[in-house]
Amino acid sequence: MSDTHAESALATAFVRKDMLPEREPPVAEKGAVKWLRENLFSSVLNSILTVLSVFVIYWVLSHVLGWIFYGIWDADSLTQCREIRDERYGEGMEVACWAVLTDRWDQLTFGFYPSELYWRPVLALILFLGAIAPVLYAELPRKLLAFTAASPFILYWLLWGGSIWGPIAVAAGFIIAWLVFKTAVPIIGQLGAIIATVVVPILYWMFLAGPLAGVIDGILPIGIEYVPSDDFGGFMLAFVIGIAGIILSLPLGVVLALGRQSDLFIINKFSVIFIEVIRGVPLIVWLFTASLLLNYFLPPGTNFDLMLRVIIMVTLFSSAYIAEVVRGGLAALPRGQYEGADSLGLDYWQSMRLIILPQALKISIPGIVSTFIGLFKDTTLVVFIGLLDPIGFSNAIRASTDWNGVYWELFIFIGLCFFISCYSMSRYSQYLERKLRTDHR
Amino acid sequence: MTDATAEAREIDRSQMTVSDEVAIEIRNMNKWYGTFHVLRDINLTVNRGERIVICGPSGSGKSTLIRCINALEEHQQGSITVDGTLLSNDLKNIDKIRSEVGMVFQHFNLFPHLTILENCTLAPIWVRKTPKKEAEETAMYFLNKVKIPEQADKYPGQLSGGQQQRVAIARSLCMRPRIMLFDEPTSALDPEMIKEVLDTMIQLAEEGMTMLCVTHEMGFARQVANRVIFMDAGQIVEQNEPEEFFNNPQSDRTKLFLSQILGH
Ligand SMILES: Nc1ncnc2c1ncn2[C@@H]1O[C@H](COP(=O)(O)OP(=O)(O)OP(=O)(O)O)[C@@H](O)[C@H]1O
Ligand SMILES: [Mg+2]
Numbered sequence: 001m002s003d004t005h006a007e008s009a010l011a012t013a014f015v016r017k018d019m020l021p022e023r024e025p026p027v028a029e030k031g032a033v034k035w036l037r038e039n040l041f042s043s044v045l046n047s048i049l050t051v052l053s054v055f056v057i058y059w060v061l062s063h064v065l066g067w068i069f070y071g072i073w074d075a076d077s078l079t080q081c082r083e084i085r086d087e088r089y090g091e092g093m094e095v096a097c098w099a100v101l102t103d104r105w106d107q108l109t110f111g112f113y114p115s116e117l118y119w120r121p122v123l124a125l126i127l128f129l130g131a132i133a134p135v136l137y138a139e140l141p142r143k144l145l146a147f148t149a150a151s152p153f154i155l156y157w158l159l160w161g162g163s164i165w166g167p168i169a170v171a172a173g174f175i176i177a178w179l180v181f182k183t184a185v186p187i188i189g190q191l192g193a194i195i196a197t198v199v200v201p202i203l204y205w206m207f208l209a210g211p212l213a214g215v216i217d218g219i220l221p222i223g224i225e226y227v228p229s230d231d232f233g234g235f236m237l238a239f240v241i242g243i244a245g246i247i248l249s250l251p252l253g254v255v256l257a258l259g260r261q262s263d264l265f266i267i268n269k270f271s272v273i274f275i276e277v278i279r280g281v282p283l284i285v286w287l288f289t290a291s292l293l294l295n296y297f298l299p300p301g302t303n304f305d306l307m308l309r310v311i312i313m314v315t316l317f318s319s320a321y322i323a324e325v326v327r328g329g330l331a332a333l334p335r336g337q338y339e340g341a342d343s344l345g346l347d348y349w350q351s352m353r354l355i356i357l358p359q360a361l362k363i364s365i366p367g368i369v370s371t372f373i374g375l376f377k378d379t380t381l382v383v384f385i386g387l388l389d390p391i392g393f394s395n396a397i398r399a400s401t402d403w404n405g406v407y408w409e410l411f412i413f414i415g416l417c418f419f420i421s422c423y424s425m426s427r428y429s430q431y432l433e434r435k436l437r438t439d440h441r
Numbered sequence: 442m443t444d445a446t447a448e449a450r451e452i453d454r455s456q457m458t459v460s461d462e463v464a465i466e467i468r469n470m471n472k473w474y475g476t477f478h479v480l481r482d483i484n485l486t487v488n489r490g491e492r493i494v495i496c497g498p499s500g501s502g503k504s505t506l507i508r509c510i511n512a513l514e515e516h517q518q519g520s521i522t523v524d525g526t527l528l529s530n531d532l533k534n535i536d537k538i539r540s541e542v543g544m545v546f547q548h549f550n551l552f553p554h555l556t557i558l559e560n561c562t563l564a565p566i567w568v569r570k571t572p573k574k575e576a577e578e579t580a581m582y583f584l585n586k587v588k589i590p591e592q593a594d595k596y597p598g599q600l601s602g603g604q605q606q607r608v609a610i611a612r613s614l615c616m617r618p619r620i621m622l623f624d625e626p627t628s629a630l631d632p633e634m635i636k637e638v639l640d641t642m643i644q645l646a647e648e649g650m651t652m653l654c655v656t657h658e659m660g661f662a663r664q665v666a667n668r669v670i671f672m673d674a675g676q677i678v679e680q681n682e683p684e685e686f687f688n689n690p691q692s693d694r695t696k697l698f699l700s701q702i703l704g705h
Binding site: 190334336337339340341342343344345346347348350354355358359362436438 | 511513532536537539540541542543544546548549550551552553554563564567568596598612613616
């Protein structure tokens with residue numbers, strides 16, 4: 001044919017007449033066998049390692065699983081636990097004594113919180129989950145965010161109790177801050193307005209909020225039973241400090257990151273110094289500062305709750321880290337994004353909120369979540385300033401005559417609880433990263 | 442290749458009239474980057490409806506000049522008046538001018554976390570306070586105009602370069618600007634996409650938009666520009682009507698530049 005003739009005559013010239021159809025990829029061996037061979041038995045060395053690992057895993061599990069699942073759940077003390085064990089399994093078998101958890105469950109979870117009021121922290125946890133849901137899942141109606149905004153004050157009130165006017169007076173500080181910002185910008189410009197927005201509410205909280213709440217409460221007392229911070233303990237304490245720190249440190253960290261990028265000299269330097277100083281000193285030092293020194297700086301007569309001081313310190317500490325993580329995200333954005341936003345006439349706050357931060361935060365998610373996980377685990381440090389978090393309680397429990405000698409069970413349980421919390425955060429962040437990925441083709 | 446676009450279709454010049462009204466007035470403008478004198482004594486008046494092409498060697502300050510017009514860059518001396526508003530350091534004033542002046546960049550600068558439609562409605566909603574529905578209608582109108590309405594719900598990352606640049610043009614148009622600035626809108630594109638973007642720009646010119654365009658697409662310049670400005674070393678070296686400019690360049694620098702860019 002002329003086709004073949006042309007091809008043989010001129011090897012380099014070529015015209016395709018028919019386009020090639022799409023074909024299936026070549027079918028090699030499939031399924032489990034292939035997977036096994038590729039991953040576990042691809043070479044002699046690999047096969048030996050596989051067999052060895054299987055043996056090690058078997059050996060560990062055969063010891064540990066028995067210890068865990070034959071564990072004893074109903075006993076009042078370690079001695080009783082051991083008696084039950086010997087009776088059930090005979091002399092010489094080591095099993096866990098989970099009874100310490102059931103026996104001291106209330107303390108481990110609620111500390112010395114009055115037992116008739118346990119419903120309050122439980123309700124607080126449920127409300128918290130409700131408040132955080134619309135933040136975590138964008139599919140939920142946006143109106144729920146109003147509840148989210150109010151929830152810190154509601155949760156505070158539920159946990160600590162007392163007059164409702166206290167939290168309301170504090171919340172009013174934020175409204176004041178907003179009003180100050182709105183009215184001050186046209187009068188004294190950006191820089192002045194930002195400073196006023198920080199200073200005015202702080203003055204209000206320090207000198208006005210307390211008396212104001214007192215006066216209103218005198219007129220219209222509404223409240224529930226007050227529970228002092230000293231009664232907080234166990235996981236409740238760890239969660240309250242951890243969650244409050246996480247929620248408060250994100251916005252603060254973002255503001256600090258923006259401050260560090262700012263052209264306004266004072267704001268820039270303030271952010272830099274704040275971040276470097278807070279980050280450069282160990283958390284435990286800040287916690288001691290919170291528990292011992294802070295009293296000197298507060299106006300005389302104020303009895304500022306130790307737990308609140310700790311929350312503030314933890315928040316400041318991790319916000320410095322968040323600020324640096326977010327700054328990394330901001331720096332990773334191409335300059336064109338800022339220019340695109342500017343060229344459309346968006347003002348600074350609009351371009352930050354709508355264009356820059358959504359992208360910068362998305363880039364920073366892994367770093368932010370690492371910081372959160374770090375913060376959450378660091379709450380265990382409060383044991384050194386005398387707060388009874390789970391670790392503190394486990395020490396106290398082991399010091400009692402009943403449970404003297406119990407180690408593993410408590411630590412495993414505490415470790416497991418922290419692991420579940422931190423791992424959920426990690427999983428959530430991966431979900432979020434996947435969901436926000438819009439640049440795929 | 443560039444001349445091929447010129448032949449592509451007849452231009453409708455019925456609306457391409459230049460009025461006496463001044464759109465942009467630049468007087469004795471100077472700009473420095475540190476001690477480096479980028480723009481030197483720039484004087485330029487652009488009337489409403491004018492289509493100006495700025496060309497010149499790399500580093501001659503073309504981008505800097507048009508970025509000064511919407512205050513993406515600050516100038517240190519002289520004055521720029523846009524639509525009768527003197528450009529000052531006041532942020533409100535700058536934001537106002539920016540919302541009147543559309544800008545299209547070499548690298549599109551679309552917002553990758555927003556859909557095409559959201560890219561187009563964002564500024565009208567937040568800057569102009571247009572109701573969302575109305576903003577979406579406007580956006581669809583302009584997306585139709587740049588011939589990609591079917592991409593409205595995609596993300597910029599899912600579009601080709603030419604499509605992205607057309608979205609960028611539509612995004613600017615949604616603010617109903619009276620002046621459009623283009624900074625090398627086609628130089629990051631493959632040849633086959635250049636045409637679709639140039640067609641969109643020609644269409645804009647036909648509707649009488651005031652345009653300042655940094656480009657090396659000489660076919661486009663011949664076809665739609667009513668003035669070509671040649672810049673070198675931060676100065677305006679020559680300006681003329683396109684025919685004169687290309688056929689009869691006066692300065693040696695212009696001749697050298699044209700001989701390089703037109704090749705052969
Ligand atoms: N931010 C900056 N800081 C310092 N110098 C700069 C900056 N931006 C640009 N320049 C310098 O100013 C000069 C003009 O830059 P400009 O981007 O305006 O050139 P251009 O004519 O647009 O060039 P090109 O055709 O390559 O885009 C160049 O020499 C460049 O190196
Ligand atoms: Mg340039």
